Amino acid sequence: IDCLNFWLANIMTKIKEKEIMEYTERLFSLLKHKHIATIVVSNEVGLSLVSEHPSGRLFQELLGKINQIATKHADEAYLMVSGIALNIK
Numbered sequence: 001i002d003c004l005n006f007w008l009a010n011i012m013t014k015i016k017e018k019e020i021m022e023y024t025e026r027l028f029s030l031l032k033h034k035h036i037a038t039i040v041v042s043n044e045v046g047l048s049l050v051s052e053h054p055s056g057r058l059f060q061e062l063l064g065k066i067n068q069i070a071t072k073h074a075d076e077a078y079l080m081v082s083g084i085a086l087n088i089k
Helices: 004-010 016-031 054-073
Strands: 076-080 086-087
Touching: 004 054, 016 054
Parallel strands: none
Antiparallel strands: 076 086
């Protein structure tokens, strides 16, 4: 899945936060339950500046929550920094 941030940007104006979180939880639960090998790519926005615009702050918050859901269901998780993979789970 490449990339969660683009996916979120496309749906966050169409459906509410609660629905986004429920859908994300169901998606990653299903992938894990069905043992479907999946590589997920997402951006880390929590280490950057906080947006002045309310929609930018909402995007950062939602992506952080989505990343947490994805990582909770993952067998492995890596943070890429300057092309170096740091194993975080």
